[in-house]
Amino acid sequence: MAAAEPDSPLYLGLDFSTQQLKAVAVDGDLGPVHQDSVQFDSELPEFRTQGGVHIHPDGLTVTSPVLMWVKALDLLLDRMKAAGFGFSRVRALSGSGQQHGAVFWRTGAARTLTQLDPGQNLHQQLTDSFSVQDSPVWMDSSTGPQCDALQEAAGGAMRLADITGSRAYERFTGNQISKVRQTRPDQFQDTERISLVSSFGASLFLGRYAAIDYSDGSGMNLLDIRDRMWSQLCLDATAANLERLLGEPCPSTAVLGPVSSFLQHRYGFSGSCSVVAFTGDNPASLAGMCLHQGDIAVSLGTSDTLFLSLSEPRPSLEGHVFCSPVEPDGFMALLCFKNGSLTRERVRDRCCSGSWDVFSQALDRTPLGNHGNIGFYFDTMEITPPAVGLHRFDANDRQVSSWSPELEVRALVEGQFLSRRLHAERLGYSIGSGTRVLATGGASANRQILQVLSDVFNAPVYTIDLSDSACLGSAYRALHGLVADSGVSFLDQLRNAPEPQQVCRPHRSAPQVYDLMLRRFAELEQKVLEKSRI
Ligand SMILES: Nc1ncnc2c1ncn2[C@@H]1O[C@H](COP(=O)(O)OP(=O)(O)OP(=O)(O)O)[C@@H](O)[C@H]1O
Numbered sequence: 328m329a330a331a332e333p334d335s336p337l338y339l340g341l342d343f344s345t346q347q348l349k350a351v352a353v354d355g356d357l358g359p360v361h362q363d364s365v366q367f368d369s370e371l372p373e374f375r376t377q378g379g380v381h382i383h384p385d386g387l388t389v390t391s392p393v394l395m396w397v398k399a400l401d402l403l404l405d406r407m408k409a410a411g412f413g414f415s416r417v418r419a420l421s422g423s424g425q426q427h428g429a430v431f432w433r434t435g436a437a438r439t440l441t442q443l444d445p446g447q448n449l450h451q452q453l454t455d456s457f458s459v460q461d462s463p464v465w466m467d468s469s470t471g472p473q474c475d476a477l478q479e480a481a482g483g484a485m486r487l488a489d490i491t492g493s494r495a496y497e498r499f500t501g502n503q504i505s506k507v508r509q510t511r512p513d514q515f516q517d518t519e520r521i522s523l524v525s526s527f528g529a530s531l532f533l534g535r536y537a538a539i540d541y542s543d544g545s546g547m548n549l550l551d552i553r554d555r556m557w558s559q560l561c562l563d564a565t566a567a568n569l570e571r572l573l574g575e576p577c578p579s580t581a582v583l584g585p586v587s588s589f590l591q592h593r594y595g596f597s598g599s600c601s602v603v604a605f606t607g608d609n610p611a612s613l614a615g616m617c618l619h620q621g622d623i624a625v626s627l628g629t630s631d632t633l634f635l636s637l638s639e640p641r642p643s644l645e646g647h648v649f650c651s652p653v654e655p656d657g658f659m660a661l662l663c664f665k666n667g668s669l670t671r672e673r674v675r676d677r678c679c680s681g682s683w684d685v686f687s688q689a690l691d692r693t694p695l696g697n698h699g700n701i702g703f704y705f706d707t708m709e710i711t712p713p714a715v716g717l718h719r720f721d722a723n724d725r726q727v728s729s730w731s732p733e734l735e736v737r738a739l740v741e742g743q744f745l746s747r748r749l750h751a752e753r754l755g756y757s758i759g760s761g762t763r764v765l766a767t768g769g770a771s772a773n774r775q776i777l778q779v780l781s782d783v784f785n786a787p788v789y790t791i792d793l794s795d796s797a798c799l800g801s802a803y804r805a806l807h808g809l810v811a812d813s814g815v816s817f818l819d820q821l822r823n824a825p826e827p828q829q830v831c832r833p834h835r836s837a838p839q840v841y842d843l844m845l846r847r848f849a850e851l852e853q854k855v856l857e858k859s860r861i
């Protein structure tokens with residue numbers, strides 16, 4: 328990390344992600360000068376989460392305790408203070424949150440937020456501030472009936488996608504709000520504000536409710552992504568007077584105000600430190616990787632996501648279009664795959680004695696194309712495509728029940744990336760000679776996994792130094808937020824950011840192997856989908 332002048336300005340980025348809360352600070356030269364994180368499962372064991380969440384007995388409902396996120400922020404800031412972090416030098420901060428998650432603030436919470444006592448931590452003071460203690464998160468798939476109702480009200484799935492950028496998805500916040508309204512009417516009645524995880528994080532820094540930004544707001548099935556306003560049709564179909572509970576949405580580059588007096592007094596933030604709107608972790612990642620037109624980003628976090636910049640929205644029944652987090656009139660496309668790192672961990676534990684090294688060796692020791700074996704690994708109901716279960720096929724497309732550990736590891740990773748490529752191409756993405764694949768997220772630390780990614784996509788893979796681009800992107804967005812109003816573009820402001828480094832090049836034989844395999848994969852996926860429907 329770069330040494331910084333003692334009084335030079337800093338820009339702070341936070342990321343409220345599925346499994347941890349992370350922070351990174353960069354200086355004016357965009358070099359990271361401080362990094363920290365709090366792991367929910369191991370450092371806040373009293374909340375008894377696994378992978379940061381609670382999976383309910385129905386197997387569909389997935390939530391996280393909202394107070395865990397509050398307590399994690401106390402812990403993170405206390406730890407940074409103890410390490411001598413220069414809070415007073417922070418000129419601006421921003422952040423990101425796992426997308427789609429909803430926070431329900433209890434009536435009276437706005438007042439509590441403005442009256443926080445610097446002598447006590449946030450967790451003590453906000454204990455009674457939430458009407459729903461268990462926030463629904465992106466892994467939830469329990470709102471099928473609410474999705475059907477919304478699509479019917481909108482005039483069909485495609486019509487809803489045209490308005491909001493996506494057909495109805497179970498995890499999208501509007502459908503989660505409908506479910507809470509229907510199944511917990513008392514708690515819903517006692518709610519004065521609904522935030523996304525991102526705007527909830529911003530509210531903790533502002534000391535008042537923060538607006539939902541256009542980009543993360545696009546993951547709710549409620550925002551008209553072209554007009555950048557709530558869609559009245561979708562609001563009405565979700566809950567009465569919902570606009571009041573959500574507040575006005577804002578541009579993702581908006582400066583929301585100064586950091587709260589609570590944080591100034593408790594940690595020594597300056598009164599002139601600006602809070603820039605928080606956004607979703609995927610939009611923030613796009614900022615952190617300084618994605619250019621033509622690049623495709625692959626985030627290998629708890630979920631795997633693929634995203635790219637778009638100038639024109641072309642919503643379809645698969646994937647999502649969001650407002651861009653960095654360009655005032657731009658858009659981004661995104662695909663989400665639920666069975667990402669946690670599935671890789673399960674196979675690592677079963678086939679590789681829990682060791683990533685053994686997992687990586689298995690990839691090194693097996694050939695491209697895995698002798699024609701193709702696997703689908705959907706431990707839980709997948710989002711893209713909506714299928715479930717484990718399905719293994721040999722070179723003759725015959726279903727088999729098991730493979731050697733090494734074949735299993737390669738089948739898993741190849742299957743995951745074939746699926747990522749197939750669905751990206753269906754979204755209109757074409758992999759050409761100049762294509763850069765930018766990898767981020769926890770698993771992007773694994774070079775062998777990235778080699779398979781490079782081979783399957785037949786494109787070079789690049790990474791940035793920090794595996795958490797959402798956090799870094801938040802620090803960059805904080806810096807850009809200060810000048811965005813004067814018309815300076817994000818990429819211009821960030822032109823001195825460290826360039827992503829190439830880490831893998833595709834093997835010469837890769838196109839021959841995977842172009843063919845992709846066609847078989849598409850046919851087999853169709854079979855698997857039909858089986859999942861039975
Ligand atoms: N060497 C490695 N090889 C493969 N995977 C790894 C390695 N190190 C970490 N991971 C994976 O990284 C995952 C965590 O990634 P990350 O920190 O990006 O998740 P997150 O930000 O909490 O999730 P999300 O962005 O989906 O909300 C772990 O679940 C782990 O499986």
Ligand SMILES: [Mg+2]
Pocket residue numbers: 344345608628629768797
């Ligand atoms: Mg993440």
